[in-house]
Amino acid sequence: MIKKIAVLGAGTMGKSIAENFAIYGYDVNLFDIDEGRLKNVKNEIKIDLEFLAEEGYIKDSVIPETMNNIHYFSDIKEAVVDRDFITESIPEILELKQETFKLLDDICPEQTIFTSNTSSLGLNDMMALVSENRKERMMVTHYYNPAHIMPIVELSYFGNMPEEVYQEVEYLFESIKKQYIKVLKDVPGLVANRIQQGIAREVFSIIEQGIAEPEDVDKALMFGPAFRYATTGQLEVADLGGLDIWSIVGDNLLKVMDNRTEANPLLREKVKEGKLGVKTGEGFFKYNPETLVQTRNEFNKRLIYQLKVSQNYIKKAPISTK
Numbered sequence: 001m002i003k004k005i006a007v008l009g010a011g012t013m014g015k016s017i018a019e020n021f022a023i024y025g026y027d028v029n030l031f032d033i034d035e036g037r038l039k040n041v042k043n044e045i046k047i048d049l050e051f052l053a054e055e056g057y058i059k060d061s062v063i064p065e066t067m068n069n070i071h072y073f074s075d076i077k078e079a080v081v082d083r084d085f086i087t088e089s090i091p092e093i094l095e096l097k098q099e100t101f102k103l104l105d106d107i108c109p110e111q112t113i114f115t116s117n118t119s120s121l122g123l124n125d126m127m128a129l130v131s132e133n134r135k136e137r138m139m140v141t142h143y144y145n146p147a148h149i150m151p152i153v154e155l156s157y158f159g160n161m162p163e164e165v166y167q168e169v170e171y172l173f174e175s176i177k178k179q180y181i182k183v184l185k186d187v188p189g190l191v192a193n194r195i196q197q198g199i200a201r202e203v204f205s206i207i208e209q210g211i212a213e214p215e216d217v218d219k220a221l222m223f224g225p226a227f228r229y230a231t232t233g234q235l236e237v238a239d240l241g242g243l244d245i246w247s248i249v250g251d252n253l254l255k256v257m258d259n260r261t262e263a264n265p266l267l268r269e270k271v272k273e274g275k276l277g278v279k280t281g282e283g284f285f286k287y288n289p290e291t292l293v294q295t296r297n298e299f300n301k302r303l304i305y306q307l308k309v310s311q312n313y314i315k316k317a318p319i320s321t322k
């Protein structure tokens, strides 16, 4: 049974992953090579937790307990040597992940499970330097940002790991109330990011062609397809509408829609102009640099609201397949 956890990398994702496990009572060692980062992250976690409490997602009493459950390390050996489950959230560089897993393989007990939060690297490539036995205890566990709020975790089940080890990991995520999905093939982007890119490609193309203003395009998504998607996945939506209708509309629309195989040039133009979004004060919309924290908090508030509401309709499978 998984009890002791280590998270490697205390950046955007590692911080949230560590606090997520700690909220549910797990003992978490958080390691980073950057001592400056380790100094700041403790306070950032406290601010996150206070925000969750303010929004009524956790009780105030959970804050000190969660803070006590996280221990900070600048020595990797000390951080991982007695752990049952280690997840890395270090930069997306294959060689760095390979070397890190090799080091972990050398110093960790043989039963320790290793996982990666990679967004784009193949599991097989990341496992290249570890022992054959360890390959049976390695997988991808891919979170969405902010990982302590977004419910989804994508779990790889690519044939290298015995069913009982995989189930141990599912049980772990069940215990922290994540909505995990089983991904059966080692493909770039797994499932959720591929779906998201498909939507984003058409959204950017609609803006590029001047079909509607940015506010209206986002509104169309939020109050059209995405309004249903939060409660009903695409396949169930198709079944409800009728697959005959979806085939005809697909034939009519897909041939006139964007089918580019690279990012929309509009994005590159904006990047060139320094319009990177919230972090530079302008992207598709303008943001006040003085209220950036507020902007991000508003975004998180909406997610927490959605998370709370979703407890009422979450179900394991959309519709019985029997």
Ligand SMILES: NC(=O)c1ccc[n+]([C@@H]2O[C@H](COP(=O)([O-])OP(=O)(O)OC[C@H]3O[C@@H](n4cnc5c(N)ncnc54)[C@H](O)[C@@H]3O)[C@@H](O)[C@H]2O)c1
Pocket: 008, 009, 010, 011, 012, 013, 014, 031, 032, 033, 034, 037, 088, 089, 090, 091, 092, 093, 096, 100, 117, 118, 119, 120, 142, 143, 144, 145
């Ligand atoms: N940011 C996202 O939205 C997102 C979402 C899902 C997955 N991911 C993936 O998560 C991973 C981390 O992304 P991030 O956005 O948190 O990056 P980040 O740059 O915010 O954090 C990376 C952290 O790793 C530390 N680090 C660097 N080398 C290290 C090492 N050898 N050992 C331990 N720590 C080390 C850095 O000091 C930094 O604190 C990447 O693989 C990324 O693709 C990111």
